[in-house]
Amino acid sequence: MYHLKFKGKHYEIGYKWGKKLFENNFLLLQNIPFTLTKEHKDFAKKSEVYYNKFFPEVLEEIRGVADGQNTNYTLILSFLLSMYCIIPSCNCSCLVLKNDKNIILGRNSDFLTKLEKLYINCIYKLSNNYSFIGNSTSFIEIEDGINEFGLAVGFTSIYPIVIDYGFNSGMIIRMILEKCKNVDEGIELLNKIPIASSQTFLLADISGEIALVECNCKKIEVYKNFNENSYFISTNIFQSESMKKYNKVDYDNWFSQEKYQTLEKFLNKNFKICNVEEIKKLLAGENGFMCQYDRKTGKDTVWSSIYDLKSKKIWRVEGNPKRKKFIEEDRFKF
Structure with a gap:
């Protein structure tokens, strides 16, 4: 896993990183594991309109990367904006819980071993938006993270049987971390932007608010905690009755139901007394x-993350938590 630290405005961040890779003979477009087609390009072009309206800063960063790489902006845009939509990836699991002593968000990122050396942990110290730390299987996009105000978010992708133009999962998390201070602001943003991909989002903030959002381009379902003690879990299948019709049948979702059952069985019995050490064991498959x-x-x-909001600590395994230990992250404070 690469460790990156960025500081400044979006374009200069993108340009410096793209140029550094270029100077080390690493060309991003040559490391995309599929061919970009007319479908990818058309999708990105029509979605770009919404990015210009709601999140132009990230387009500036993408243009900076392209300029630093001396390459085509449209091609990099086509790759990034079509992720989780035309290029589905449905493999992760996530949980969030609140009890008398803890507020915890945990996530396992499950993906291809052949790409694991390219995965990224990054810190963004932004001069014009909120700063955050996050992890990703794809540059610029974020799949789980926490920002300077103690808002944590993680997603699980779901195979899309309906797609429209708009924002994908990884870009949505980027925007939530950069623009929202708490769970309510995150949900407000999700209800405002056009959503392209299918996914769940789990959110938690330092005040103790937690939420589960199941959403795609057709519908958004929001579930918030109403009790002192509560939890939510997600894998790669919609679980709510109103969203189940959007699940793809007979698709390899990497043991999604088995993982859901493991989380549900353990947390249903233990979440009121659960702490970080128990979550480590749970994510490690014990x-x-x-x-x-x-x-x-x-x-x-390929990695596992835990955001401990009460103790203001971050834990991460760079690899499989069954074989490797969680290490505390001390480079980012919230």
Whole structure:
């Protein structure tokens, strides 16, 4: 996993990083594991209109990367904006809980082993938006993270059977972390922007608000905690009755239901007394299937994150938590 630290405005961040990669003979477009088609380009062009309206800063960063790489802005845009939509990826699990002593968001990122050396942990110290730390399988986009105000968010992608133009999962998390201070602001943003991809979002803030959002281009379902003790979980299947019709049947979603059942069984019994150490064990598969992949299949848990909002600590495993230990992150304070 690469560790990156960015500071400044979006364009200069993108340009410096793109140029540094270029000077080290690393060309981003040559490391995309598929061919960009007319469909990707058309989708990005029509979605770009909404990015210009709601999140122009990230387009500036993408243009900076393209300029630093001496490459085509449209092609990089086509790759990034079509992620999780035309290029589905449905493999992760996430949980959030609140009890008398803890507010915790945890997430396993499950993906392809052949790309694991390219995964990124990054800190953004932005001069014009909120600063944050996050992790991603794709540059610029973020899949879980926390910002300077103590708003944590993680997603699980769901195979899209309906797609429209707009924002994808990784860009939505970027925008939430950069523009929202708490769970309510995050939900307000989700209700305002056009959503392209299918996914769940789990959110938690330092005040103790937690929420689950299941959404796609057709519908948004929001579930918030109403009790002192509560939890939400998500994998790669919509669970609410109103969203189940958007699940793709007979698709390889990487043991999504098994992981959901492991989380549900453990948290239903233990969430009122659960702490960080118990969540570490849960994500490491000590209570049922979570990360016990056969690496020979090319699949594995490639990182695991825990955001401990009460203690203001971040824990991360760079690899499979069944085989590696969680390490405390001390470079970012919230």
